[in-house]
């Protein structure tokens with residue numbers, strides 16, 4: 541069964557971003573995928589300490605809660621990043637999580653020995669769900685930080701960047717439960733991601 545990994549950047553396990561992620565994962569499950577939600581702020585790990593062990597070896601020299609996710613990111617058939625905007629970027633803990641995947645960067649671009657098998661790269665897709673408090677009308681660049689880091693990370697871990705649902709002005713909307721059309725959009729995006737993951741699994745090797 542294909543696996544869809546959902547990375548939650550919000551520290552609130554039942555907040556608006558979590559609700560959005562759960563809807564997307566429910567859509568992926570409807571498509572026939574196994575889903576796993578990771579509450580990143582609740583993990584205990586250090587940021588990348590630039591030991592640079594991964595420049596020459598296919599692993600990270602730091603061992604903590606994050607270590608298990610290297611294998612999971614390789615195994616995943618699709619990845620959802622769900623995050624609020626904080627200080628015009630993604631929350632520090634989520635950014636720290638993504639930074640630790642420098643081990644994939646050096647394998648792919650330094651040694652040309654990517655950790656994700658070549659034939660799987662085009663079959664893995666990403667989905668971004670992001671929420672800002674401020675309106676894009678007055679803060680046109682409010683999602684830029686989240687978009688830049690997410691797209692860069694998807695490239696590093698060999699996930700094809702896919703759909704992006706950006707919900708602004710949450711300070712006014714307050715409770716996403718009152719916006720069923722947006723929740724349905726998240727579910728539909730998750731379902732499309734799941735369907736692609738299932739198709740990817742059925743594709744012949746090398747396809």
Ligand SMILES: Cc1cc2nc3c(=O)[nH]c(=O)nc-3n(C[C@H](O)[C@H](O)[C@H](O)COP(=O)(O)O)c2cc1C
Nearest residue numbers: 550555556557624625626627628671672673674710
């Ligand atoms: C520490 C912090 C920093 C924030 N910085 C921004 C910001 O720079 N721009 C913005 O539009 N919203 C900002 N927000 C608002 C959040 O993006 C918004 O409240 C979002 O709905 C939080 O999602 P959650 O409740 O699922 O965690 C910030 C919120 C917090 C807690």
